Amino acid sequence: MNFFSHYDYWVMLFLAMSGLFIVIARGNLIKKLVGLAILQTSVYLLYLTPGKIVGATAPIVDASFTVYSNPLPQVLILTAIVVGVATLALGLALVVRIREEYDSIEEDEILRLDLDPADDKREAKP
Amino acid sequence: MKNDMVLRVIGKLLIPFILLFALYVQFHGDYGPGGGFQAGAIVAAAMVFYAMIYGLSTARRVLPDALVESMIAAGVLLYLAVGFAGLHFGGNFLDYFVLDADPVAGQHRGIFWIELGVAITVCGVLVKIFYLFAQRGQDQE
Amino acid sequence: MNFAEHLPALQIVVPLVSAPLAVLLRDRLAAFVLVLAATWTAFAISILLWLQVGESGLISYAIGSWPPPWGIEYRVDALSSLMLMLVAGIASVVLPYSRASIEREIRQDKHYLFYALFALCLSGLLGITITGDAFNLFVFLEISSLSSYALIALGKDRRSLVAAFQYLIMGTIGATFIVIGIGLLYIKTGTLNLADLSIRLQAMTSHRPVLAALAFLTVGISLKLALFPLHQWLPNAYAYAPSAVSAFLAATATKVSVYALLRFYFSVFGETAIFQRLPMEDLMLVLALAGMFVASTVAIFQDNLKRLFAYSSVAQISYVVLGISFDSVTGLTATIVHLVNHAVTKGGLFLLLGAVIAGMGGVTLARVHGVGRVMPVTSFGIVLCGLSLIGVPGTAGFVSKWYLILAALEKGQWWLVFLIVLSSLLAVAYVWRFVEVAYFHAPRADLAGVREAPLALALPAWILVAATIWFGVDTSVTVGSAATAAAQLLGVSR
Amino acid sequence: MMIAVVALTRTRNLFAVVVLFGLYSFLTATVMVALDAVDVAMTEAAIGAGFSTVLLLGALHLCKSEEEKPAHKPWLPLAVTIGTGLVLVYGTWDLPPFSDATAPIHTHVAPRYLADGPRVTGVPNVVTTILASYRGFDTLGETVVVFTAGIGVIALLGRRRYVRRGKQ
Structure with missing residues (x-):
């Protein structure tokens, strides 16, 4: 157990923490989504790095190779990437709508606008 | 960008090759890297490229909205249909072994069709999302 | 092909097929009929599966x-x-309601998309x-x-947009x-299969x-199930969603998350691993108690009825978690029974609130003054559901609290019994806020002419209200299944 | 890659953020090639670096491009982040070291895919085999996720016909 045998996890760890920090700390909605995407990317590395064997080749079977990297994590991450982009697309669509309704994409400002008592009266129109 | 002669000519030259590459990625996915997702994304990229050069309305004439929306649904349905075919021929859901007398050929056939379904849906969704975002931009101006 | 053999796959695939078909048809009536048929079929399949499991114990299907x-x-x-039966059942009741309900809330050209999304949500939860x-x-x-x-x-x-965005994050x-x-x-472990995982994990519980x-x-699933204090997304999401969506999500989404938690805790890790190695039991107990009291107290001070009952959901989820923390068959039985009972009660409640919105134009407390007079049947239904939230004998809520108290007594924790009863008093307070404005205030002048909700809205809601009462009187289905399930989870019957 | 992320956290110009994100995705894709995940790299390059960036730019075009100064000090988020990080450190400490061929994921389920997959299905790309056949249901789910996102975006951004009529 030494520090360098796990350096792949340290990279992943750093990315995950940055992503999470951006999501929670930043008020800008688009930046939040970027942070979310970084957090997800770090997970891709968490899955992929253990699957690699040094000296192995991509898992496309051919007579000239004998050692292959693990294909299963790659399949899972393909799925995860697609899920990630789907989430991003939906999130951005929401941001665009929010921007149209509130004329702002800053979380603090939007929350302030919602506290506006005039807003409750809008419900009065059936 | 619409009036840039260089872009228009190069675009016209490039797009067929992009589409050809997409087909290669789609059908060569069994032997090299690639498959339905990547091919669908590449076709969608070609479409986005086209729309950027020739304008959104021209792109919409080439690939109308209704068609794109049908593509989104059709891909999923194709995938599900392969699943039901497995049921129909006496296997479990998504069972490809029974799709052909020879199990290996059946697997091959199943994989071919579902990859096609995936490509259609992915392409449809990406193009549709691009249309919607671009359309919003024009509405605002 | 043998139909009965493939029920597990069909359970998911039938609602799944209806979504793209609905999009392809692009017609709201056709989409509604299609999704309705699929949902009811899914419900029928889930009943058949339940019967099969009752006979054979466990069904495994290799896709x-x-x-x-x-x-x-x-x-x-x-x-x-x-x-499965709970989720599909609630969906079968909510969907007919949504047809009349979204008419007022969503633009007509988007209705077919609503039905497609509903079908997708249903198949996701079932999956x-x-x-x-x-x-x-x-x-x-x-x-x-x-x-x-x-x-x-x-x-x-x-505000529904912001709520959805927060929920998305x-x-x-x-x-x-x-x-x-x-x-x-x-x-x-090198495997993803849950059963295989649990076998291979037995050797490495302390790794x-x-x-x-x-x-x-735990943290991830707790975010999804809105365990206190990770519940911030829930009140807004429930309050500003379309009525039918509030009802469906309130009744099913968090419950399915609890299911996932139970599955991981008891089927994968095995109860010994968690409850002996980590202070999970105490942690969950503390969070559950905090949730019960804080969320109920916050609920009392809400001005919007939907938000009020959304906070009440957070509190009720805490009862569910409390049941898990006992780590006993009775505790788990209470958890599972409360899952079902609360789903039915809250589903009915949000459907009735939707009917009130349809009539009165909103559910802020200031607006629903005198709703007991202009919409007496609907208000009576809300009160019945409220009684169930409190846990009055004769309603479903009583049964689950009864089992919680039994589980606490089994462990000899008298003070917990006291706390459970005390938190029920908070529920009395927030339900009373509705009763007060509904029955002891005159309706606003411009709303005095409001009529009772149409049958299309009232009937589905009353099915769930009736179920609330039924499960309070006849407990053979709920408690019976829950006890079997709890025993299976803890491996008692094995 | 890490530098791109640090820069990304600091900068407030959203356009720069998006460009940095595209760069970051592209670098991730190269790392994936190094990890022998060619299929994944291709997808990440096409979808992560390409399409996401186009989408983000499209959304930026519709919104403001400057982020405001955060109003409050980010102590709580920092604490949450560090807490999560510590759990991850704790959790990854005991994991098998990099490139350990005896790790469980190389010995339990995967060998059978590599040994049997091409023979049973006639497809030499094992990733495709697993994706489409062994775990075909996952891929169905993933296609449905894309479908759901597409439908969701249509529902949110679908043309508002009455607005257009109002304009004319």
């Missing part, structure tokens, strides 16, 4: 005929069949419940989450944590990655 753990396995046991594969669970989780973000954002109020963080947890388990995976899964 694509690949044997597990190489392929994806579907597994139906007592707990999952009960949950989480039925699957026996960890990664497949994540995929279905995302299907149900993405569709529910979109459904919430369809609400009329612009929290939900995605939760899902990512779940994936990290699954990833750690996978790296450690650090396994414990970290447990932590990530």
